Amino acid sequence: MKVTIHIWDLPHRLFHWLLAVSVAASYITATIGGALIDWHGRLGIFILGLLVFRILWGFMGSTHSRFSTFFPTFSRLTAYLKGSWQGIGHNPLGALSVIALLGTVAIQVGTGLFANDDIAFEGPFFDFVDKSFSNKLTSWHSTTFYVLLAFVVLHIVAIVFYRWVKKTNLVTPMLTGKKEIPVVLAESIAPLPDKGFNALRFILSLIISCTVVWGVSGGLSQLSPAQAAQQTAPPPSSF
Amino acid sequence: MKKKLTLAILLAATGTAAIAGPVEEQIRFRQSAYSFAAWNVQKIKSQVVDHPETFNKDSVAAAANAIAAVANSGLGALYGEGTDQGIGWKQTRLKPEFFQKKAEVTVAANTFNEAANELAKVAATGDVNLIKTQFGKVGESCKGCHDLIRIKE
Numbered sequence: 001m002k003v004t005i006h007i008w009d010l011p012h013r014l015f016h017w018l019l020a021v022s023v024a025a026s027y028i029t030a031t032i033g034g035a036l037i038d039w040h041g042r043l044g045i046f047i048l049g050l051l052v053f054r055i056l057w058g059f060m061g062s063t064h065s066r067f068s069t070f071f072p073t074f075s076r077l078t079a080y081l082k083g084s085w086q087g088i089g090h091n092p093l094g095a096l097s098v099i100a101l102l103g104t105v106a107i108q109v110g111t112g113l114f115a116n117d118d119i120a121f122e123g124p125f126f127d128f129v130d131k132s133f134s135n136k137l138t139s140w141h142s143t144t145f146y147v148l149l150a151f152v153v154l155h156i157v158a159i160v161f162y163r164w165v166k167k168t169n170l171v172t173p174m175l176t177g178k179k180e181i182p183v184v185l186a187e188s189i190a191p192l193p194d195k196g197f198n199a200l201r202f203i204l205s206l207i208i209s210c211t212v213v214w215g216v217s218g219g220l221s222q223l224s225p226a227q228a229a230q231q232t233a234p235p236p237s238s239f
Numbered sequence: 240m241k242k243k244l245t246l247a248i249l250l251a252a253t254g255t256a257a258i259a260g261p262v263e264e265q266i267r268f269r270q271s272a273y274s275f276a277a278w279n280v281q282k283i284k285s286q287v288v289d290h291p292e293t294f295n296k297d298s299v300a301a302a303a304n305a306i307a308a309v310a311n312s313g314l315g316a317l318y319g320e321g322t323d324q325g326i327g328w329k330q331t332r333l334k335p336e337f338f339q340k341k342a343e344v345t346v347a348a349n350t351f352n353e354a355a356n357e358l359a360k361v362a363a364t365g366d367v368n369l370i371k372t373q374f375g376k377v378g379e380s381c382k383g384c385h386d387l388i389r390i391k392e
Contacts, residue, residue, distance in 0.1 A: 033378060033379050033382035034377075034378040034379030035372070035374070117382070118277070119277075119381040120280050120281070120283075120284045120288075120378050132392070135392040139391040142391060231293060232292075232294065233285070233293045233294070234298065235297045235298055236298050
């Protein structure tokens with residue numbers, strides 16, 4: 001006997017797939033370069049928005065999106081390793097993977113904000129650091145990408161492993177939000193505080209994320225009147 | 240005898256200096272050339288991509304000509320043997336593989352030259368959209384060499 005439960009709410013799923021697509025697009029735009037480097041920068045700021053949203057949603061989302069529900073505490077990890085862990089959301093090992101992926105993406109966004117490509121691109125916070133430090137951060141930005149790639153590969157390998165070895169489909173729940181679990185499991189685990197989707201909390205998270213995106217992409221500086229008066233660049237100096 | 244030895248040492252020292260000098264000079268000149276190009280790239284980026292409302296045809300054309308002049312100046316002459324090591328304005332970032340990848344470097348360098356000359360041509364027309372597209376191609380051609388032979392800091 002199986003029952004269907006709601007596991008991942010819609011904002012959670014949207015976050016997941018938008019992040020996947022944005023990270024892939026960031027890689028492509030950075031590799032091609034040229035005019036696309038500006039899109040790489042825009043994608044980076046969009047990903048920052050996604051991250052801010054995910055963190056807020058980790059406190060305001062529905063049950064299985066909340067960090068407190070799945071945070072890999074020591075007792076949860078040891079229980080998992082002993083085989084006595086039971087649950088339906090992220091298991092403690094999966095939770096570590098979530099933290100590794102989000103953390104690495106955060107490093108990429110953080111370094112990217114200060115980066116430059118020595119051609120025609122400067123991150124929005126480039127002016128806050130000196131050039132040599134920006135170069136250093138740019139270098140970390142390109143190296144950390146391989147760490148992120150490794151975590152993404154591990155993530156996908158784990159999904160394939162669950163599909164073929166443990167006979168568990170992890171992809172469909174991330175698309176539909178629904179998961180089938182044995183009644184026995186549903187009855188045996190301690191009932192979680194049922195925090196369903198809350199539209200007000202969603203709107204609040206969205207507003208905060210959008211404000212961060214707007215601020216980082218230069219919204220603040222556009223408010224100052226000095227910037228508002230744009231003039232035509234002067235002709236080349238005569239000497 | 241002692242005098243001859245001193246002279247020999249002096250000559251040897253001067254000789255070494257003469258070899259070291261050009262290496263560092265080459266590095267310094269090429270760093271200067273790219274810095275100068277970067278200044279002009281910035282001007283075009285600002286007037287064509289970031290703030291097109293500030294576009295000034297003459298300013299952009301002058302910048303494009305400057306980049307083309309750098310590209311056409313025969314920068315290859317500044318990549319002599321041993322210039323993968325040394326300090327110009329600062330430590331060079333040239334990868335030692337440069338000297339094994341001459342064929343690929345030539346292709347990448349020619350791509351840059353062609354793109355820069357085309358940009359100068361397009362800039363003369365004053366057509367912002369054309370300039371923008373070609374400016375992107377110049378950026379790609381810069382990246383071509385950076386990815387190939389430049390050390391990440």
